[in-house]
Amino acid sequence: xxxxxxxxPPTTLPLGPRQTSSIxxxxxxxxPIQINRWCRNGMxxxxxxxxxxxxxxxxxxxxxxxxxxxxxxxxxxGNGSFYVNKVLWNFAFHTGPYxxxxxxxxxMNAPFNSSANSIGRVxxxxxxxxxxxxSTQDFNYGAGPGPSANPFVFxxxxxxxxxxxxxxxxxxxxxTVEGVNTAFIQTACIWDCxxxxxxxxxxxxxxxxTHTPILAxxxxxxxxxxxxxxxxxxxxxxxxxxxxxxxxxxDSTDGYGSITTTSTTLTNIxxxxxxxxSSSTPGFWWxxxxxxRISQSSxxxxxxxxxxxxxxxxxxxxxxxxxxGTTIATVSGFGATKSWKSVAFNAPAVLDKYDLQFKVxxxxxxxxxxxxxxxxxxx
Amino acid sequence: xxxxxxxxxxxAPWLRLDTANGASSGQVRVTxxxxxxxxxxxxxxxxxxTPYFTGxxxxxxxxxxxxTWATGGDQLATANLKDPYFGMVYITxxxxxxxxxxxxxxxxxxxxxx
Numbered sequence: 001x002x003x004x005x006x007x008x009p010p011t012t013l014p015l016g017p018r019q020t021s022s023i024x025x026x027x028x029x030x031x032p033i034q035i036n037r038w039c040r041n042g043m044x045x046x047x048x049x050x051x052x053x054x055x056x057x058x059x060x061x062x063x064x065x066x067x068x069x070x071x072x073x074x075x076x077x078g079n080g081s082f083y084v085n086k087v088l089w090n091f092a093f094h095t096g097p098y099x100x101x102x103x104x105x106x107x108m109n110a111p112f113n114s115s116a117n118s119i120g121r122v123x124x125x126x127x128x129x130x131x132x133x134x135s136t137q138d139f140n141y142g143a144g145p146g147p148s149a150n151p152f153v154f155x156x157x158x159x160x161x162x163x164x165x166x167x168x169x170x171x172x173x174x175x176t177v178e179g180v181n182t183a184f185i186q187t188a189c190i191w192d193c194x195x196x197x198x199x200x201x202x203x204x205x206x207x208x209x210t211h212t213p214i215l216a217x218x219x220x221x222x223x224x225x226x227x228x229x230x231x232x233x234x235x236x237x238x239x240x241x242x243x244x245x246x247x248x249x250x251d252s253t254d255g256y257g258s259i260t261t262t263s264t265t266l267t268n269i270x271x272x273x274x275x276x277x278s279s280s281t282p283g284f285w286w287x288x289x290x291x292x293r294i295s296q297s298s299x300x301x302x303x304x305x306x307x308x309x310x311x312x313x314x315x316x317x318x319x320x321x322x323x324x325g326t327t328i329a330t331v332s333g334f335g336a337t338k339s340w341k342s343v344a345f346n347a348p349a350v351l352d353k354y355d356l357q358f359k360v361x362x363x364x365x366x367x368x369x370x371x372x373x374x375x376x377x378x379x
Numbered sequence: 380x381x382x383x384x385x386x387x388x389x390x391a392p393w394l395r396l397d398t399a400n401g402a403s404s405g406q407v408r409v410t411x412x413x414x415x416x417x418x419x420x421x422x423x424x425x426x427x428x429t430p431y432f433t434g435x436x437x438x439x440x441x442x443x444x445x446x447t448w449a450t451g452g453d454q455l456a457t458a459n460l461k462d463p464y465f466g467m468v469y470i471t472x473x474x475x476x477x478x479x480x481x482x483x484x485x486x487x488x489x490x491x492x493x
Contacts, residue, residue: 027466029384032492063466072481105467107415154418154430189467270480271448280448282393285484351486 017217018054019202025055027063047208050218054204057222058196061098061229062203065194068093068102069175069239069374071187086257088185089177089241090372092128092305092340094234095169098194098225102164106139106177109184110156114144118183122190124164125174128305128340134173137164141183157186169199170232174307174340200225230293234376237302237347238284240269240356241372258308258369266319266357269370275357277325283355291377292349299346301379306331307372309338315361316368320345320375323353332361334368344378386458387488391451392472393480394443404444405477411456412436412469430471435460443477450483458487 015021033056038049069091104122111118120139126132139160167173177188196203204221208214244257261267268274270282291300306318320329329345347354356373360366394407410416416430432438437460441451461468472479 027463029386029490031384032490103465105465154416154428157415157417159415191467279450282448282480282483285486287486353483 014201016201018205018221020205021197021202024203024206025058030055030059045214047210047212050208050214051206053222055206057225058204061194061196061225065192066233066235067189067191068236069190072241072243085180086244087176087178088244090307091239091241092174092374093236094376094378095167095171095173095192096194096233097170097228098196098199099167099169099192100195100198101167101193102190103193104137104162104164104190106160106188107186108141108158108160109186110144111141111184112182114146116181117142119180120183120185121178121180122164123176123178128174130174135164135166137162231379234378237286237375237377239374258371260367260369261358262360262367264359264363266359269356269358277321277323277355281355283353285353286347287351288347288349289351299348300377301344302347302375303342303344303378304329304331304375305340305342305373307338307340308334308368308370309336310334310366310368311336312366314366316358317361318356318358318370318373321355321357383492385491385493387455388458389453389455389484389486389488390482391453391484392441393448393483394441394451395448395478396443396446397476397478398446400476402476404442406475407441407477407479408438408473410436410438410471411460413460413462415469416471
């Protein structure tokens with residue numbers, strides 16, 4: 001049996017009407033559709049316009065896919081012992097309506113233990129408690145140059161690329177990036193790969209000529225893929241995860257794997273001191289302009305997911321606030337074991353800074369451990 | 380009508396002055412590059428060298444004289460820097476007598492014809 005590769009034409013699916021089995025365009029930016037030239041009143045429809053509409057739709061679906069994870073800034077690199085079989089980062093994401101794979105790039109440097117075969121490992125789970133493993137992908141860096149080599153040099157940096165396949169479209173997933181055998185993963189970037197042959201019946205044809213009839217399906221195909229991508233694309237707003245071993249970001253009470261709080265006062269998760277929102281408190285700028293549909297008068301539907309747990313019996317809260325200090329979303333319900341918790345919220349369709357603050361719900365003893373959050377649009 | 384398409388990213392870091400060396404002014408430098416940074420030719424790669432960039436890149440500098448955390452002013456980098464195949468860029472953040480918490484803002488702008 002011949003193994004098919006990502007992007008290969010479909011072998012079993014029949015091609016849909018006005019669809020093709022091979023990608024009819026490149027990722028290069030296409031010129032704008034010239035509405036005033038091709039869409040004048042009384043003018044016959046032009047083949048150029050008929051071709052440009054599916055071209056724009058193909059490009060929107062295929063080449064404007066989303067990043068599902070990016071590693072946080074490496075502030076205060078930790079000791080090598082923190083990288084022994086350690087989950088470095090957690091993330092959550094939603095695959096788009098045509099996603100079939102993830103593309104992963106790990107930038108790795110020589111391992112702290114030069115004789116070990118160091119490995120970066122990405123795992124994808126289908127459940128919030130990280131018990132149902134869907135896929136594992138290893139990035140083999142190998143051994144270091146020598147026992148006395150300095151790992152913080154440029155010449156030993158490698159960018160390692162791999163695909164993670166067999167993911168279902170329009171589905172929630174949870175991932176981890178793990179260092180094995182003292183692997184030194186400097187950063188990671190993961191994004192989703194849509195395909196119109198794997199998850200639809202072909203790419204949209206864009207080879208119209210003067211005598212090609214323009215059918216209803218020509219409009220429908222372009223409309224359908226754009227609508228599905230807009231509504232179910234799961235465009236990422238932010239991913240943020242603690243880097244274990246960072247003396248600045250992490251907390252010793254959990255082996256430097258998380259940040260924690262025992263305070264009942266909401267505190268900024270980035271500087272861990274600010275309690276009042278201002279322009280100088282650290283947060284995330286989200287540009288939500290033009291992302292709402294005309295029927296969405298209360299903003300853009302989004303999802304906030306948080307990975308953590310509580311010890312001591314009281315719940316933990318992670319609260320999302322806008323620049324005016326108004327609470328936009330609150331994630332709660334954390335148990336005694338690590339798990340992802342989520343909440344759906346509406347983000348106003350404006351450009352604004354959002355701060356995230358955390359706390360415990362009862363004083364004297366309880367502790368909230370926070371590892372990561374992911375926020376994305378949905379619907 | 381122009382058939383050229385441009386796209387820019389608006390970015391700004393969190394920064395404040397680091398007075399440990401007695402400096403009254405500090406800088407945060409953000410480089411958006413198509414390729415990984417490397418050490419410059421002829422330099423000893425001993426972990427102390429500043430990164431050297433090849434290929435297409437844009438380098439932006441923010442200066443501060445305040446010890447209070449703040450967001451730097453908006454600056455633009457062209458999105459044309461991205462790798463034409465994978466569509467990605469590398470971001471390198473460096474400090475000189477300054478602290479940073481990374482990027483506070485990374486907002487991709489609309490398609491433009493100028």
